[in-house]
Amino acid sequence: QQQVKQSPQSLIVQKGGISIINCAYENTAFDYFPWYQQFPGKGPALLIAIRPDVSEKKEGRFTISFNKSAKQFSLHIMDSQPGDSATYFCAALTQGGSEKLVFGKGTKLTVNP
Amino acid sequence: EAGVTQSPTHLIKTRGQQATLRCSPISGHTSVYWYQQALGLGLQFLLWYDEGEERNRGNFPPRFSGRQFPNYSSELNVNALELEDSALYLCASSYRDTNTEAFFGQGTRLTVV
Numbered sequence: 001q002q003q004v005k006q007s008p009q010s011l012i013v014q015k016g017g018i019s020i021i022n023c024a025y026e027n028t029a030f031d032y033f034p035w036y037q038q039f040p041g042k043g044p045a046l047l048i049a050i051r052p053d054v055s056e057k058k059e060g061r062f063t064i065s066f067n068k069s070a071k072q073f074s075l076h077i078m079d080s081q082p083g084d085s086a087t088y089f090c091a092a093l094t095q096g097g098s099e100k101l102v103f104g105k106g107t108k109l110t111v112n113p
Numbered sequence: 114e115a116g117v118t119q120s121p122t123h124l125i126k127t128r129g130q131q132a133t134l135r136c137s138p139i140s141g142h143t144s145v146y147w148y149q150q151a152l153g154l155g156l157q158f159l160l161w162y163d164e165g166e167e168r169n170r171g172n173f174p175p176r177f178s179g180r181q182f183p184n185y186s187s188e189l190n191v192n193a194l195e196l197e198d199s200a201l202y203l204c205a206s207s208y209r210d211t212n213t214e215a216f217f218g219q220g221t222r223l224t225v226v
Binding site for chain 1: 117146148154155156157158161169171203205214215216217218219220
């Protein structure tokens with residue numbers, strides 16, 4: 001059973017455009033939602049994270065939007081750059097519970113110059 | 114500060130053999146997590162160790178096992194290898210009480226032939 005559904009599977013954006021990746025979760029006990037960025041041959045790196053008590057968090061060009069009632073959250077990459085080309089994973093976690101990160105299946109982002 | 118290190122980088126085994134993968138966490142981190150990243154399946158949680166004990170395991174058969182040593186490094190063992198075990202195995206570490214900040218190693222690419 002996949003607890004975090006991520007879409008789209010792949011995304012192609014022109015340089016300067018906005019990249020949007022969406023995730024939906026089922027378990028209402030999740031209380032921490034990170035995004036990871038993975039380049040080929042590397043392990044995932046924590047990019048940005050949000051907790052359900054806020055609806056938006058911004059760090060530089062990266063913004064997470066969170067909709068608790070819809071059980072959805074999304075990553076927006078503003079002014080996308082070729083260097084942003086990577087695979088992005090959303091994840092969810094219940095702190096104090098089993099404490100395992102549950103990941104979406106990933107989105108391969110390609111930013112064309 | 115050194116990050117999470119995994120060895121070996123690549124491992125080729127024959128079906129039916131055993132594979133041993135190793136992980137050294139970031140200094141000061143007591144929790145170690147193992148994930149399997151198979152093509153098209155995202156990151157699947159395998160095992161979580163903390164303070165030398167197994168705290169949780171994912172939906173994998175018993176031939177996937179591991180342990181954590183007194184210095185918090187960890188070992189993942191996969192017995193009776195099957196072709197479908199071919200994947201990138203990722204290790205992550207974190208402080209016990211702030212496991213949200215999990216840092217990943219670069220992984221071990223296991224190929225079963």
